[in-house]
Amino acid sequence: MAEDSIEWNVPLISSSFLPCDRDAILSIQLPLVPQSARLAWSGVYSVRNGYRMLQGTSPTDNLLISYYRRLWSLKCPAKVRIALWKCSRNLIPTMSNLFYRRISNAPTCPKCNQFPESVLHFSRDCFYAANIWSTLNVHWPADIDQANFLEWLYLLFLNIKHFSNEVIAYTIWSLWHARNKWIHDKIWQRIEELITFVRGYDYEFRSLEVMLSHPNTSGSVIWSRPPLDWVKVNTDASFPQNPTSSFTGMVVRNDTGAVQGATYRVVTSSPSPFFTEALAVLHGLLFAQDLGFRKIILESDSKTVISKVLSTEEDLSEIRSVTWSIKSLAAGFESCMFQFVPREGNRTAHTLAQAARTAGEDRFWVEDAPEEVLAVAETDRKLSEPP
Template sequence: MGWRVGRGDLIKVGCNNWIPDVGRNRLSTIITNLNDCKVADLINQNNRTWKEELIFSTFPEDVAEKIIGIPLAKDPHEDFRNIEDDPRAYALQEGYKEFYRKLWQLNLPLKIKITIWKISWNFLATRVNLFQKKLINTTVCPRCGVGSESMNHLFRECPESKSVWKELPCNVLIHEQQMEFAEWLTEVFVKNSESQCKMFCCSLWAIWGDRNNRVHNKVSKSGKEISRFVSSYIQELDGIGKSKVESYKSTSKWKKPPDQIVKINFDAAYDEKSKESAAGIVARNNESKVLLSCSMIYKHVASPFAAETLASRKAIKTGKEMKWRKIIIEGDSLSIIKKCRSNIPVKSKVCTYISDIHKLQSSFQECRFEHVPRAINSLAHMIAKATLRDKRILYLVEGVPEYAEDQSGRDRRGESD
């Protein structure tokens, strides 16, 4: 079993294979009094260097040279098994691929998926993790008061968590204690259906939430209460999912503006490699007639966020140039729309563009910004993508380019894609 050294707290000096080209058998014949010592004991944790004097006085010179040649990251990470040396670890990595594929496809709120992702990378602020960062002086589990609150203890070993798993109808392999935490996490996904994986993820999220409530608010739920909450939450999610499908068909259509108001849709396309972006603009009246379609290419654009901001500025500048008095500007970037609506000064990297937009708003009798889903913004999106791809800007009065005519017709007829 090969190991890569991170913090060194999981690797036993005399029992694990962690030194390049030095097998465990040879190591055990060299040293007999370090079997219970951890590799972390050989590392200066304050500056992340090897304790060379201790190492050269403990190991033969050739072995000591190999040890101090092992690189140490300045920011300590968890020890992990070397995939090249360990077929089981390779299988675990393959299991992780399937785990992440399945996780991101689950119909769950992003906050839950991100929590599960953090769990898989040991990124939660458990007491063991906080202790290792020297932020607290205890590792004792705040729920049961017995074990050290590692990820494994929090979700598998703690009696409080076990009481949750007993109440739920998913196979969480709670008795497979020989499995390491990462193996357990991926194996549960393999053994369960999609609906059971949803329940598993919601349960992990609920357990972590209950733990935080206990720590910060001094309140907690029983295992039965948590399991009832999880079941109820999933039923609610499933109900929302069904209603979303039905409502999406009726709402994912472009709507014409009120009389005497021009609606301007904008979108951006961005090329990370060249740092170029394109803005696509379409302006229509209350009869759904296209008044103008145009585009612009920008160079040295720092991010997709900046690209969207430039496109929104292009939209409002177009309205001013055409001398329209009342306009609605629609885009599918919620963060940009919020910044355009807000009167609070923006301090982000796009503050200059947002400031321009706020100043331009005073040019109109009426000017408001509205957020729409991408499906409703398809025409502007299509123009932005084509402009960036072809490196050719356009300016068409009372029309759209040929490639966008079908989409323009669908919008006019009120059809969804």
């Protein structure tokens, strides 16, 4: 660092390091006020990290990880995922398992009465299951007949493209229930009935998921006005798909919802989106300070950044220098509050940060903003009007 200032000594760094290392060093955000040196890193050590390092991984471990990751990410009821997990671990009461535990007199399949009933038998090899899969046009290579249930199901997940993995899960789950109906109630479910049930169940669950993902907007989060004589600063960050730069957007509004100022800034060499979100908060404070406001509420839709700013514990993460500057700057206001707001309540700042992508340079407005931002701010103002 340069002597007597909080700036990087660019000539010294450029002459001492390779270009890639130089750029990495210069991308580190320095605090606005002096602070003692600290060792910091971008993560938190956990027992899990150490356990994984000591255990290492093998090809089998990688298969299990990939399989269970796909299994638990299925968009279906939890009871279906749990049933498949039990099948994968051979934890369901097939006749073979009951016979092994001396609960049943014979391991024979109750549907075909020919072969021992294992997990693979009821779900794949029994004539009833084989007819179901054939009707669904699901086939697999003969050379995997010796594979276990987990390997066979993972192969289906990877290779069946004409319907979803959820349909495969529903089919196996339904095969087990059809088997139980026959054992306990002597009801033989026809193949057409089972396939109709599987397809109907999949359709109903997907329809319900769509309804839940698009709830009634009457209960959505809206922007709220600050108290009298206060201003609210909303901040957001924007990240292009192939980022060489990222962008921050900040909007200041008063207790009537009127825009008092807006600005966006270009951020070069940010190490992560998390870091840029923190910079947006810092830029918002600096902008409010430049406009001369003394009582502010700052809102961001990054819950992690707001938690870091509000925390009394020492921050050793990659944004330490930014959170230090935020706290130091906040102390200079008469009153300064930080709040998390869901994205729905931060639309104006989001629109401004998106607009920064096309401009590609820093800009600011006093009692004004780009037209598209003013339109969103006006909607916020109307929605926030008292009844």
